[in-house]
Amino acid sequence: MxxxxxxxxxxxxxxxxxxxxxxxxxxxxxxxxxxxxxxxxxxxxxxxxxxxxxxxxxxxxxxxxxxxxxxxxxxxxxxxxxxxxxxxxxxxxxxxxxxxxxxxxxxxxxxxxxxxxxxxxxxxxxxxxxxxxxxxxxxxxxxxxxLIEAVEKQRQFSYKELFATPGIMGWLYRKLKVDVKGEKQVNSFMEKVMKSDKDVIKVQLFFKQPAKWYREHNSFxxxxxxxxxxxxxxxxxxxxxxxxxxxxxxxxxxxxxxxxxxxxxxxxxxxxxxxxxxxxxxxxxxxxxxxxxxxxxxxxxxxxxxxxxxxxxxxxxxxxxxxxx
Incomplete structure (x- = not known):
């Protein structure tokens, strides 16, 4: 039933x-x-x-x-x-x-x-x-x-996949150090989240993100x-x-x-x-x-x-x- x-x-x-x-x-x-x-x-x-x-x-x-x-x-x-x-x-x-x-x-x-x-x-x-x-x-x-740890490991796995791409694209990902740039963007985003006291914030003017959710998961x-x-x-x-x-x-x-x-x-x-x-x-x-x-x-x-x-x-x-x- x-x-x-x-x-x-x-x-x-x-x-x-x-x-x-x-x-x-x-x-x-x-x-x-x-x-x-x-x-x-x-x-x-x-x-x-x-x-x-x-x-x-x-x-x-x-x-x-x-x-x-x-x-x-x-x-x-x-x-x-x-x-x-x-x-x-x-x-x-x-x-x-x-x-x-x-x-x-x-x-x-x-x-x-x-x-x-x-x-x-x-x-x-x-x-x-x-x-x-x-x-x-x-x-x-x-x-x-x-959650923060799990998402960070997901990013690291995705970087490894990018670097393992065959041919010129894999070389380009490695050359451009997409992992370093990606982590800088994440750190910048999390800094904005942690400084905010709002439930939802906007990034890049348009994209809404659950700031309260990130903050509370980060502290658990x-x-x-x-x-x-x-x-x-x-x-x-x-x-x-x-x-x-x-x-x-x-x-x-x-x-x-x-x-x-x-x-x-x-x-x-x-x-x-x-x-x-x-x-x-x-x-x-x-x-x-x-x-x-x-x-x-x-x-x-x-x-x-x-x-x-x-x-x-x-x-x-x-x-x-x-x-x-």
Whole structure:
């Protein structure tokens, strides 16, 4: 079953709640989306981008016996507001309100609420887990690095791709030192962001940028937050994901206090789908439409399923559900 929910009275949050068809009390999963103007399903309005990633994840998890909740970010879907003006703190606050909604729901086991963050959502999940008593967090296509660190590594990877371009173009990129010039531009932009007290600023006169979002992400130390996480943690990334650093997941067991595990899935990209093409930043758009036609990666889903069932669908909880029915 899937129903639309309205959470909060002021500045209401609209979302979709999925439940197993049977009645009863179930563990619940809050799905938190990645960066940009993505709605509850993982889509950008007017058909600009249609991934349905979070909708597919929600239905997969509900088939395993979990209640799921996914919601529209500010300024997306049915939600009012400006997504560019929303800071990291605003995104965390929306997630907290959504957790409170799940805690009050009669079909949710209040002791078994899990947060599943994708991309930027992994950072929000980390922030929540350091201060709220969650049953677990899932970090999909992200984790350990904060947003500023992750974006800096994306730039470095793109420079390497440019320098590896065959022939005269590769030579020209190296000769022009595009990495040095690119980093100067970024530093200039971040200096402007840090000096501003506005939610949104303009660069080059016309282009709006989420200044508050950058400032707040810049000040959040994910590693220090992870040291205060006591619930089970799983991190899953694809080896074809050019937007994350797989190596940092090795730090996870030494950061969190509770049990943790991580998995690097072969031939999986940032959106959790199969990618047979080379790992790339520069050609992501070229491959994007074709990749969206493919299913979510079976091995990635298997790791999600194994972890969820092992930790939250044990024999005792299954018997409790049967008793309620």
């Amino acid at each position: 899937e129903r639309e929910m309205k959470i909060n009275i002021e500045n209401p949050i609209y979302g979709s709640l999925t439940m197993p068809n049977e009645g009863g009390v179930y563990p619940a999963i809050l799905i938190i989306s990645g960066s940009g103007p993505l709605d509850r399903d993982g889509n950008v309005k007017k058909g600009k981008i249609t991934t349905n990633l979070y909708k597919e994840l929600a239905h997969f998890m509900t088939d395993l016996g979990f209640v799921t909740l996914r919601y529209d970010k500010r300024g997306t879907g049915k939600r009012e507001g400006d997504w560019l003006a929303a800071g990291f703190s605003d995104l965390v606050e929306d997630a907290k309100k959504s957790i409170e909604f799940l805690q009050s729901h009669p079909n949710v086991d209040k002791e078994k609420i899990i947060v599943c963050g994708h991309s930027e959502g992994t950072i929000i999940a980390t922030k929540l887990a350091e201060s709220i008593n969650l049953a677990g967090i899932m970090l999909l296509s992200g984790g350990v690095d904060n 130390n994910t590693r220090e937050a992870l040291k205060r996480v006591t619930c089970p943690v799983i991190a899953i990334q694809g080896d074809k994901d050019a937007l994350v650093d797989n190596e940092v997941l090795k730090e996870l067991p030494n950061l969190v206090q509770g049990k943790s595990e991580f998995h690097i899935i072969p031939n999986m990209e940032h959106g959790l789908r199969v990618q047979s093409e080379p790992k790339t930043v520069l050609k992501m758009r070229k491959f994007f439409k074709e990749i969206l036609k493919r299913p979510l990666h079976e091995e990635g889903l298997m790791e999600i399923s194994t972890w969820l069932v092992a930790n939250y669908k044990n024999e005792e909880s299954m018997n409790e559900e049967k008793a309620v029915l």
